[in-house]
Amino acid sequence: MAQHQVNYTQDGGLPVALTTIDKVVNWGRSNSLWALTYGLACCGIEMMASGASRYDFDRFGTIFRASPRQADVLIIAGTLTKKHAEFIKRLYDQMTEPRWVISMGSCANTGGMFNTYATVQGADRIVPVDLYLPGCAPRPETLQYGVMLLQKKIRSEKAIKAQKPKRLL
Amino acid sequence: MRRYVPKDDVQKKAYYTDRYWVAPQVPKAKVSSDSVFAEDLKAIEAKFKVLDAYIQVEQMVVYIQPEDNFGVLELMKKELEYTQLSEMSAVDFLSQRGEFDIFYQMLSMSKRKRIRVKCAIKKDEAIESVEKLFRSADWSEREMYDMFGIKVNNHPFFKRILMPDDWEGHPLLKTYPLHGDEFAAWYEVDKIFGKEARDIIGPEIRDDAAVDRYDTKRFARLGHEVPFGAEIPEGEPAVKTEYQEDDGVFLIERFEKESSTVITDRDR
Numbered sequence A: 001m002a003q004h005q006v007n008y009t010q011d012g013g014l015p016v017a018l019t020t021i022d023k024v025v026n027w028g029r030s031n032s033l034w035a036l037t038y039g040l041a042c043c044g045i046e047m048m049a050s051g052a053s054r055y056d057f058d059r060f061g062t063i064f065r066a067s068p069r070q071a072d073v074l075i076i077a078g079t080l081t082k083k084h085a086e087f088i089k090r091l092y093d094q095m096t097e098p099r100w101v102i103s104m105g106s107c108a109n110t111g112g113m114f115n116t117y118a119t120v121q122g123a124d125r126i127v128p129v130d131l132y133l134p135g136c137a138p139r140p141e142t143l144q145y146g147v148m149l150l151q152k153k154i155r156s157e158k159a160i161k162a163q164k165p166k167r168l169l
Numbered sequence B: 001m002r003r004y005v006p007k008d009d010v011q012k013k014a015y016y017t018d019r020y021w022v023a024p025q026v027p028k029a030k031v032s033s034d035s036v037f038a039e040d041l042k043a044i045e046a047k048f049k050v051l052d053a054y055i056q057v058e059q060m061v062v063y064i065q066p067e068d069n070f071g072v073l074e075l076m077k078k079e080l081e082y083t084q085l086s087e088m089s090a091v092d093f094l095s096q097r098g099e100f101d102i103f104y105q106m107l108s109m110s111k112r113k114r115i116r117v118k119c120a121i122k123k124d125e126a127i128e129s130v131e132k133l134f135r136s137a138d139w140s141e142r143e144m145y146d147m148f149g150i151k152v153n154n155h156p157f158f159k160r161i162l163m164p165d166d167w168e169g170h171p172l173l174k175t176y177p178l179h180g181d182e183f184a185a186w187y188e189v190d191k192i193f194g195k196e197a198r199d200i201i202g203p204e205i206r207d208d209a210a211v212d213r214y215d216t217k218r219f220a221r222l223g224h225e226v227p228f229g230a231e232i233p234e235g236e237p238a239v240k241t242e243y244q245e246d247d248g249v250f251l252i253e254r255f256e257k258e259s260s261t262v263i264t265d266r267d268r
């Protein structure tokens, strides 16, 4: 049986990898960031491009879902009008914890060029935002970069600790 | 010496107009210069009172009395072959004349002509709906109400179309501030969180050029990211923009900038 002997001390010998729960859970979370399909205006076009074949978000495990129940990250891509504000809040509340928000483009960040009565001056007045992407519209590369930064952020979070739910108020 | 006139309020006016300013006008032509329009106008004048009529940019403009609007449009649709209402809305002349201009832009495909029917109504007057003649007026009249607050009688489903139903004010009025009044400024906060949240969320930042580089609750420039709410007394720490931590990521291959390919050929 000598030829089947396993040297457990060598690399790859023991079929076991040691790590922490934090790392495994965060690894899973950060690599299956399902995003809510949430194109509100022209930025939505760039968001769609990011999901399509050329930039291919599926590589990162970021798959766009049509239901907030299945989504982990809300990418606010576009102009958030005051009429729409209550719906984004409702959709955000329907997402399961843990959840993250990327504010994509000037409009979602600050209201952008729509410095008017009808536009919410920054999506962070409604929902807590994790990441702001500058640009009008940000290129798909920026969104890609943003998602990778968000992955990095998730990896640095404590996974097993009872997460304090994020609230604006 | 010329008498001194205080000019302090010049800047407060909505538009600065110099003393000898004459607003440019598109030249008007007589209706009789176009035979098709002349006949149309005759047919309208036979039944309704026409206050004014002229041709401007090859379109006839007819001023009628506001109570005749349904009748005139019915006549134009049924007998004069103006079968399309391509546009309708209002213009705010409240400060100049104390009234709104309501216009109906009519198109005849067979005659290849356009007529603009106009009427003026006072602030609190209502106008008859033409939705029964033209379905396109349905939304246009709702928009007119939404934007100007002009009531329309006998409309089948009369409510706001663009702004939320519980909105106050009519935004296309010239007196409506661009940045919104008090109600508009707090609309989403009041509705979602309640009035007591106003203090916590704070007023809107309307200054386009507002940059607060020490505000870590909102923005950090790319490459200068800081943790949420961290205190940075002065100067932003420059962060190496790395996608991955220094000691690598569990089960994920390390990204090496040196070994990555930069695509320079755009048409690849």
Ligand code: SF4
Residues within 6 Å of the ligand: A041, A042, A043, A044, A077, A078, A079, A104, A105, A106, A107, A108, A112, A135, A136, A137, A138
């Ligand atoms: S930031 Fe620019 S591209 Fe994006 S939604 Fe606003 S206007 Fe459109």
